[in-house]
Amino acid sequence: MTDETVETTPGRLGALKGLLNNSLISRLLREGMNEQGWLYAIAILAMLVVALTSAATAWVMQRIIDALGHPENHAGVAMVSITVMVIFTVKGIANYTQVVFMSRAGNRIVARQQIRLYQKLMRQGVGFFNINESSDLLMRVTQSAQAARSLIEVVVTSMVRDLLTLFGLICVMVYQQPLLSSVMLIIGPLTMIGLRYILRHVRVIMEKEMASLSEIIKVIQETSGGIQIIKIFSLEKRMNRRMEGAVKQVETRSNAVARLEAITSPLMETLSGFAIAGVVYLSAFGAFGSEATTPGQLMSFVTALLMAYEPAKRLSRMRVTIESKMVGVRIMFELLDQPETISEAENATTxxxxxxxxxxxxxxxxxxxxxxxxxxxxxxxxxxxxxxxxxxxxxxxxxxxxxxxxxxxxxxxxxxxxxxxxxxxxxxxxxxxMSFVGQGTFLFSTSVMENIRVSRPDATDEEVYEAARAAHAHEFIAKLDEGYETQVGENGTFLSGGQRQRLSIARAFLRRAEILxxxxxxxxxxxxxxxxxxxxxxxxxxxxxxxxxxxxxxxxxxxxxxxxxxxxxxxxxxxxxxxxxxxxxxxxxxxxxxxxxxxxxxxx
Ligand SMILES: Nc1ncnc2c1ncn2[C@@H]1O[C@H](COP(=O)(O)OP(=O)(O)OP(=O)(O)O)[C@@H](O)[C@H]1O
CATH class of the missing domain: 3.40.50.300 (P-loop containing nucleotide triphosphate hydrolases)
Structure with missing residues (x-):
């Protein structure tokens, strides 16, 4: 399904786009899990331990405070100290394992997706490259795999570590202070309402940012390829203006996304602050005295509440982050799913x-x-x-x-x-x-020798010299500083038009094909x-x-x-x-x- 097909019914647009996104996320996760399953399994296991030890940290506060109230109980104090040490050691190891394995899986996803994208490009026919600009392809291959990695990371981390941690901490809160917890559980979800506004904007801005990035790449490519024309016709100012325009757009849009992402923090912080203040106030006046609260229980509750802030914040911003990364993932799948403009028959023969x-x-x-x-x-x-x-x-x-x-x-x-x-x-x-010499003489940025040899990689040096002699290229190559080992520069910049053409002819001769x-x-x-x-x-x-x-x-x-x-x-x-x-x-x-x-x- 494409966005154009959805565009016809504006009312359903949001819902359908959401559906599209979700299916993209599940596809991305499915592919990621299939390929890096065990890396994620270890990371997820470590996240589970992180969540458990986080809840244990809050829970142990009760024991600490209560033990401090009875210093004469040496064994009790020692036991609490050992428990704290164990909890923090296990948490440290789990955190390390989670980060290392998530990164490994992520890096592998970037590597594999970039290779898949490039292989897809290689299978495309020439017609595909006529209609897709190189700057756009560059942007897609370099940016979108990164977006895929970030997206998986956000989804897995938020859905596993943050959600479980939050759940564990809420359990501690409810266990220690059931009534106070119910007040918190009502206030918490209110923060979600503000996020609806933010989500609507992030995707639109990100799509525009990607387009501007592509424009920056295009300006640089055209500068490099057309520098002669730019200088001769004094186009420097015009090119500068184009670059400034594109850079400015990316800057503005990045600022807009940052603003939207940042707004979630104060929203959550203010509400959390209100809640904590309320707890302190109510506790001080013994409003919950009937629950027979010990100082340890209250401390444990407040610790759990404070610790819940970070995972809750990340969870509430998860959608915003997903929306911003989704644009990159969508353009990646668009490229991977494009039908090939020309392909081999299924039962092609030699x-x-x-x-x-x-x-x-x-x-x-x-x-x-x-x-x-x-x-x-x-x-x-x-x-x-x-x-x-x-x-x-x-x-x-x-x-x-x-x-x-x-x-x-x-x-x-x-x-x-x-x-x-x-x-x-x-x-x-x-x-x-077949062998071919075209109007445009394309040369790779490597040595003269390699440029001729591309047409028959197993040719001996002597065969290359022979082809060069036949193409009347040998004479000028011999005069180059390093002969056949001379680097020709990007697309043969260091050579004249005629020299480039002679190398192309030598390349074609070397191939010795039946059709020229x-x-x-x-x-x-x-x-x-x-x-x-x-x-x-x-x-x-x-x-x-x-x-x-x-x-x-x-x-x-x-x-x-x-x-x-x-x-x-x-x-x-x-x-x-x-x-x-x-x-x-x-x-x-x-x-x-x-x-x-x-x-x-x-x-x-
Ligand atoms: N990649 C392309 N995409 C779209 N149209 C094209 C493309 N290449 C060529 N054409 C069009 O096809 C027509 C024939 O072009 P072609 O290059 O085959 O002509 P030609 O006889 O080789 O010309 P010349 O002698 O100038 O090289 C032209 O009208 C041209 O505009």
């Missing part, structure tokens, strides 16, 4: 090695509903041949590659490799057959480098099914077949020669680039 023929049959595709990007596209990529996709910007060429790699599933039609629908095979076996996809793979290179890499490509792609996308038509003139795309459709195909003779879209694009027949040399 795509066996083969010649690497790829066919696309009647493909239709839309990234967003009702916005068709491909229509009835039929393409055949022959094994061992080079096929080019050309056409104006936005025609859908990169989308074809996205579907070939199964980063998305087509909305109509299918993609076949060696006759097998790629939806029926495992991701690993599909992608093992090149999307503007040489666009960042100068004409000389491009010519060199074209030679290397000729060598590397000899027996490889190669699909090339390039705006510079000079790159594709030698292709065995060229498909021309326009507005999501294939409008022409053939060799460069055939297409030029045909005099259609390709001829128009060719003339735009080469100005008439100026570039006809090289056309097969």
């Amino acid at each position: 795509l066996p090695p083969g010649p690497g023929k790829m066919e696309m049959r009647n493909l239709g595709f839309a990234y967003a509903k009702d916005k068709r990007v491909l229509r009835d596209v039929n393409l055949t990529f022959e094994p061992g041949k080079t096929t080019a996709l050309v056409g104006p910007s936005g025609a859908g060429k990169s989308t074809v590659l996205n579907l070939a790699m199964r980063l998305y599933d087509p909305t109509e039609g299918n993609v076949l490799i060696d006759g097998q629908d790629i939806r029926d095979v495992t991701f690993d076996s599909l992608r093992a057959r 996809l090149l999307d503007e793979a040489t666009s960042a290179l100068d004409a000389d480098s491009e010519a060199l890499i074209k030679d290397a490509l000729r060598e590397v792609t000899k027996d490889v099914t190669t699909i090339v996308i390039a705006h510079r038509l000079s790159t594709v003139l030698e292709a065995d077949r060229i498909y021309v795309m326009e507005d999501g459709r294939v409008v022409e195909f053939g060799t460069a020669r055939e297409l030029l003779d045909h005099g259609g879209v390709f001829k128009r694009l060719f003339d735009q680039q080469f100005g008439g027949s100026g570039g006809m040399q090289g056309v097969q």
